[in-house]
Amino acid sequence: MTANSYSSSHLRRQPKQQRGKDRVDKILNAAAEVFDQVGYKTATTHQIAAKAGTAVGSLYQFFPNKAAIFNAMELRHIERVKTFWSTLNTPEVVQLPLRQMMHQLITAAVELFEHPVSRIIFIQFYTSQDMFQSIDESMTQEAINFLANILQQRNPSLPEDQCNLLAEVCVHSSNAVTLSALRTNDVGHRQRLTEQIENLLTSYLEPYVGDPLSQNVMKVMICPHCQSDRLSKNGKRRNQQCYVCKDCRKQFVESVMLKR
Structure with missing residues (x-):
């Protein structure tokens, strides 16, 4: 199964063109947002279609009901x-x-x-x-x-x-x-x-x-955000040495520093 394939038991029809696959993707992403905002029980297919920017009839071309949308989300x-x-x-x-x-x-x-x-x-x-x-x-x-x-x-x-x-x-x-x-x-x-x-x-x-x-001998300390080894000490916080990365400019304490 590929990232854009869904079980025929959940789709009324399989999208064959990229345009149809993109529409299904938009519906599933929109459904996730609606379920998150109002809850699954309260959500309606009309709300999902509106969030996806498509007509509810277009939604029904692919999904017979809200449960089928959720099940397709599972597969994704x-x-x-x-x-x-x-x-x-x-x-x-x-x-x-x-x-x-x-x-x-x-x-x-x-x-x-x-x-x-x-x-x-x-x-x-x-x-x-x-x-x-x-x-x-x-x-x-x-x-x-x-x-x-x-x-x-x-x-x-x-x-x-x-x-x-x-x-x-x-x-x-x-x-x-x-x-x-x-x-x-x-x-x-x-x-x-x-x-x-x-x-x-x-x-x-x-x-x-x-x-x-x-492996713990002579390790070079690196930034946990960008893995750069260009670091400078930047004071202490709660008895832990703080550092700032010269490349990404993010700050962090010694306990989260990576080594290589």
Whole structure:
């Protein structure tokens, strides 16, 4: 299934031309915004069509009802998550120092949930699971398996059951914080919460899949935002050294700094 393909059980007709595919995309994105604003139960197909800038008759050409729209959103989210997993489960990512690897994983996850469809599907899954037809708890287990596989690659001496346990704790804890982050309208607070996911998982996994001692020698400190090594000290905050990046000009404390 490609990013623009949807199950025939949810679409009245399959869009064959790019124009039709784009229209379906606009409807799904609009539906996510409407569901977010007024809730799924209150939302109507007329509201969704208006948000998408199309006639409701055009919407009905593709979707018989509101439930079919939501189910198509599920399929889109599944496809995006599968791409997320396949893109990140590579030797280039897995062999990075732990902090950098977690930074890439969390950054990619943030980008995933910035999409309106994935955001609303994630939130609804934890509030109204009875709405779902294509997503269930097995998807959470797939996420656990994905991370367990990465942990096993980083430390082949770890028993399989321990890798699974570590991955389960990471997935459930990060999902809980992610849910809180997605629900807040405070963009700054949302960013701070997602940054803490990286710190939390890195600290938790360090004893099991951290970098070998030899990798910790002579590491160059780099900016967590742009990965530049052109840094300057910028005072202290709560007994932590602060830095400013000479390239992107962003400030950060030592605890969130990446190393290479």
